[in-house]
Amino acid sequence: MPATEEEEWGYWDAQATRLVRTEVETVNASATRLAALTASLLGLFGAVAFAGGLTTLDKLTSPLDDVVRVMTTAAVLAAAVGTVLLAAAAGSLGVKNVSSLNGPKLKELSQEQARKQRRLLSKGRLAAALAAALVISGSLLVLWAGTSPPSAASRYLVVHDDGAACGELATTAEGEVVVAGIPLTGDVHTVLSVASCPEP
Amino acid sequence: MTTKPIPYRFPRPADAEGWQRDVNLALQTGTLAITPAGGAREDYILGGTCPRCGHEMEPQPFELDVLVPDMLGERRTSAVATIDVEVVCSCRATHKDGVRGCGFGKGLLIAIARPTASPADAEGRHAGD
DSSP states (O other): OOSSHHHHHHHHHHHHHHHHHTHHHHHHHHHHHHHHHHHHHHTHHHHHOHHHHSSOGGGBOTTHHHHHHHHHHHHHHHHHHHHHHHHHHHSOSSEEEEEEOOHHHHHHHHHHHHHHHHHHHHHHHHHHHHHHHHHHHHHHHHHHSOBOOOOSOOEEEEEETTEEEEEEEEEOTTSOEEETTEEOSTTEEEEEEESOOOOO | OOOOOOOOOOOOGGGHHHHHHHHHHHHHHTSEEEEEOOSSSOEEEEEEBOTTTOOBOOOEEEEEEEEEEGGGSOOOSSOOSEEEEOOOOOOSSOSBTTBOSOSTTTTOOEEEEOOOOOHHHHHHHHHTO
């Protein structure tokens, strides 16, 4: 603690004088903090997308895939909120005018600032903890979840002497390989793998 | 100006109301005055005689509209009609060895009408923009 009131006010006067003389640095520091925050926000999805590094979303069984989608969305939102709040608690993200500034005024404003930043810190910590819990539990869920069986039988488009046919690959009782009932023999010109066949 | 032989005294928060009254009176009577400092910024100078000891004070410069980190900013919704300043006695008379002034005014925020530049000053500033 300062020895005298004069020393106490001397400190606040010096701080106020420093702020008055460093307005450019104040703006620069806010811009730097905002740029860092933007970079953090842009990288968030990569950080919390736990289905992808382990098992991709489309390989998860239903309804687990929907659960993981919801958890990932919640984790991104919680992480974004936490990042913004903690960045604000670490230092102001913008600049404002004060009509006048001197030692006593700065002391008053600083006390108010400390209270504001403490509130931001509490809320930011909560949001960050929620995001971390979602990412960890979601990652474990994906790690231990079963994957869905391979997609339905492959389909092929067959062009033969009498036209074309589309269907599943199959083997007859005689051991003949057919597509949509067309044997893949000499009268077939082309066999193409397709995602689906046109509806009749 | 006659001076008062009064001892050094550092003000208490409870002195704020009386000091506000004294400063208001001094500004009305012109023993204290706020004048533009000139230049391109909103700089002003408070000068005159101390309302407590009556000695001539050193000019006290101050600046309006200082940019600060937003957490420090004031919560204002409309134009500010008054500003908070300190009126600290900085006379050269000896009230306490090694200390300037009669001790009064330090730490007391005084509300004064926000100074505005005269039209001529304003024109001069805009011409320099």
